[in-house]
Amino acid sequence: MESRVKECVAGIYADGWSRIVATMIRFTGGNWDLAEECAQDAFAQALRTWPTSGIPRRPLAWLTTAARNRAVDRMRRASTEAAKLREVAATEPEQAPPDTGDSDIPDERLELMFTCCHPALNLHAQVALTLRSLTGMSTAEIARAFLVPERTMGQRLFRAKQKIAHAAIPFRVPPAHLLPERLPAVLHVLYLLFNEGYGDPGKTRLSREAIRLARVLTVLMPDEPEAQGMLALMLLHEARRPGRIDANGDLVTLEEQDRSLWDEALIGEGLEILDRALRRRAAGPFQLQAAVAACHVTAPVAAETDWRQIAGLYARLALVAPSAVVDLNHAVAIGMAEGPEAALPLVDAIAGTGQLDGYYLLHATRAELLRRAGHPAKARDSYREALELAPTEAERRHLRNRLRLVTADPGRGGR
Template sequence: MRQLAPRVLGALVRRYGHFDTAEDAVQEALLAAAKQWPVDGLPDNPRGWLVTVASRRLTDLLRAEQARLRREQQVAQWMVVPQEPVADSDDTLILLFLCCHPSLSASSQIALTLRAVGGLTTSEIARAFLTTEATMTRRITRAKQTVKASGARFSLPPDHADRLGAVLKVVYLIFNEGYASTSGAQLHRVELASEAIRLARMLHELLPDDPEVVGLLALMLLTDARRPARTSASGELIPMDEQDRGLWIRPAIDEGIALITAALPRGPLGPYQLQAAIAAVHDEAPTAAETDWPQIAALYGVLLQLTDNPMTALNHVVAVAMSQGPEAGLKLLATIDEDPRLTVDHRLYAVRGHLLEMSGNPGAARAAYERAAELATSVPQQRYLNKKLAGL
């Protein structure tokens, strides 16, 4: 149902418009399916079943709305013809670009797409934006209303350039939530990571010559390839230097390396290409000890010139520490450890604890790990940090 939801929503918006009401109708259709399918069995055409049920519910909602507005005569145009065949096209990509409408702010574009296409809950999106669920609910509601008021047609825009940056960022955030969940008992949400990769493939088919589209797809493939080795049988987090690299998904690595190798010479160089190149260096190393940390540190240095991202700066600290020693890493960490975007994130304190542990200062490392464990919202991350504490 997670895979079908954006396709069903796209079908309804294409046919009827009314983005916000259509989403409500789709949610009710999904609820009906969750109750009925386990009893009656999966329909022969699950998507068609959902479109039909959602269409009927949408008609009911629109009827009620029109009744309230004293415009009953317009209801007929939204009536569903039960015999009408459901098109087999996938409108997810059109829905993705619609959510990234230029009349919306960048944050609203991302929030709306994560909700309508990525299937994230409002609370998950709120955590990604470091805000409250109530604030995010209002933001998403306003975004739907803005798209509706713009009169945007449900079709792929002829010029993608004005929305592509937001679209890529949205797909990247969906993948991140799937690869390293911000909360809950599981480290991975495979369905989200897989959906992000699917969307990236669709974008690549649409824009095969855009180097950043290629870079994003390569980055996600190279990163997701490590997923089978990131957790133990009991669900405990395993850091990269301790992972069994024989479990990494080699076809995904080969595809990702081929993509980024072809994209880099095309230019212009962008953040997703650089991140993919860093991921490729990690994946190409036969063992953790053979990782080319100086090259990774250099790539992060270039990436920092293109983006003011605190996580990039933090990863640069790690790369410098691994290539030049923990003292060099701690010195560099001191230049960013008061960044307000980092002080609320457990990863700052986890990195500090790791570098202090490497430098032979277990007392200070313990204090850093304790703070990291307090801030971590993912259960596997909390367990890993507490395990580090126990080791000290």
């Protein structure tokens, strides 16, 4: 029974944590710390009592009630001053819940997402608060995931919650006229979380959590094609995860991946979601990136990838979401479609702006193009620059292998 309870609680925690925290934030009047503590206490209480009392018929409701009871108890034991303030508040007429404008979405997880990703918070705070409040990760776990001291991450979380309190940031879904302004921040943070887990094999939990939250977002906001596009993009990338790292832990490039290892179910789901989004004829950045990913996963072999179509998609992406990274990806696609000589001037122009000086993929891309164009000495220099900036050991090993390849066979050219 005890093992069954643990399994049940773990399953509920994955999806139920954010729902309970969201409910408790509203119940406690915006006290994020108390909300999280009471949610944690509720799960601990379930582990203690369910082995003897049995798993309740509605476990999530049981946990929510337990958290609410714990909050009431905590507030009753608070300081005299706080108690007096509550007594004053209790004598005032009950106020209606915050107006959510034209939104009729009942699930408070969406409110939690939009509060965590409010534009008044900086990006670091948005990411940290999203992880803590929506995934239930501890401060120590978040700190390890982002390679910062636990104290630093604790300070980020504290400042974010203080900002919400002092700036009176409302806990609600923004009115309909503000959604276009706010939704990109939510999408950006969720995709950032996904990339953090996708780029480092040791952080796969972040990718799973990002996909889970993206699924929640598309269910709660079914008429937002960009949310669907982001989920499709995540799924199409995640489908390739089994082929990205070999048995030795080394990174495998897209061209060299064993496509039989890719997850066909995720590919099918991602393509279906992308098709549904594109039918709305309002293609945004995530839909266009997902369309690029679709070109890769639908090509039966790497040599049959439609690089001209990919270049066209990146050209369109550069119009709707211009950035140096998009320009770099566009250059890569041109290099694959027309040859490295066509792409090298574009990459050199991007490098000349200085916008991507610390971005290892700029130097790695230049190195690959130089290698394919038959300039091994210049390629070695760019590989070394990329190696100094690569963020993970898997990426560094890959670059060392490329550097050894061009050093051992300096005359090697082509792909």
